[in-house]
Amino acid sequence: MASAAADLAEMSLLDPKVQDDPFAMYAAMQEAPGIYQMPETGFFVVSRYTDLRAVLTDPVTFSNEVDRAALQGAELSEAHQHYLAEHGWPHVNTLQRTDAPAHSRYRKLVDRVFTVARVREMAPRIDALAEQLIDRFADRGSCDYVSEFAMQLPGMILAEEMGLEASDVATFKRWADAMLAPASRRMSAEELRVVADVELEAQHHLAAMFAACRRQPRPGIISGLVHAHGPGEEPLSEAELQSVMSQLIGGGFESTMTALGHAMLRIAREPHYLAALHDDAAGIRGFVEEVIRMHSPTQGLRRRATRDVELAGTLIPKDAVVIVRYGAANRDAAKFPCPHQFDAERKNAGTHLAFGAGPHFCVGAVLARQEIASGTLAMVRRFSRIALARPLEKPIHRANFLTLPLRELPLQLTRRTA
Ligand code: HEM
16 A cells, blocks of 8 residues: 555656556555545546546536646636637536436437437448558558547548548548537637637538538438427527537547557557457457556546545545546446456447446447448458567657547558468
8 A cells, every 4th residue: 555655756747757657656556545646636546446437426426527627727718719709609517517407408409419329320331441441551561540440430430420531531630630629729819819810710610511411401410410309499509509519529539549559569569469350250359348448438537526525435525527537437346346458259249338327428438449340341351461570669658647549650561361
């Protein structure tokens, strides 16, 4: 115990080296008594599996309404909102940024669109796009899997849902980056204006799509959201539709890219998985679940304590920021024996918390699983050998406080002969 506390005093979740490989720090947090409080920020970090489940399933005490202006400061944040409102739509809080009862309304509407049946309909298109991407580098016998595949596949799928051509994934990425930027790093007034202009371009494109789908319903997420309300229910307003779309884009892009990348890195490092998945594609389910457990693309998110509350013997005061650390809980030895060992047949891998738990459980979990399985199996079917072209340079992740995407994944590939 004393040594875990001493180890923790030497480490920081804000240190880029720790962010690139946070697992020793997580283990120290789990061994030390109580809930770890970051000395740099005062945030409480929930790292044990049972504590995290308790927090995620108690949205009354641990609220999703957190102060999002904090990063840019009140003045810049207000100016940003004003500019968006003047030229398009201001950010309104929906879905992940709300608590019940508002959240329940948004969630009910979005759940009507994101169904298992809808993902089943999308599956052949996901398979086809994966094949197209592989065609681009199969003859070359090499690729950077992150930029040429893992980033492209989820980008293409979301781009098509937004009424862009799949080939226009660059436009989509520019929009997605601009939407996410103000929440991920501090920016100057000029930088904020630049990203606002890009976001406004996306907003006006989406607004035209909403209008077209209102006139003429069509298959797809946008039309589904526009028409999601039942008789007597309030439709989503224009600003609410914009907000929901930006969360689908923000939630569905980098996270899926991260999981696809880690799945392929595992195959490159442990080639027996290539043979096993080729011989028995049904094994992909357990493989994907274990990748998601071990690498938790969303390492953490924020909550706010709505009252003084005791958790694992620590008093968390009202209004404190609580970091729900999915990446730590998914490596908790008390829940997952030998947690740092990859085991595609792990019996309880599916109980991981990488998609959250409780009312905010990931809307896109079924779609994400399908994309990771389709993408990985397409590679396994096409190549008899998938190997690292060279050792990965450190840091291997483009990590930040909350996410863990790979920076690159240079592969050497040998095609299967028919
Ligand atoms: C491997 C890929 C993914 C991971 C690891 C992931 C992870 C998560 C996590 C941890 C949450 C928060 C749960 C909570 O608050 O406790 C979440 C929520 C959410 N995710 Fe995902 N996600 C992934 C893919 C997707 C995709 C493909 C989409 C949509 C296209 C999506 C859309 C959302 C949305 C809209 C929410 C908010 C739900 C709510 O607050 O009710 N995610 N996701």
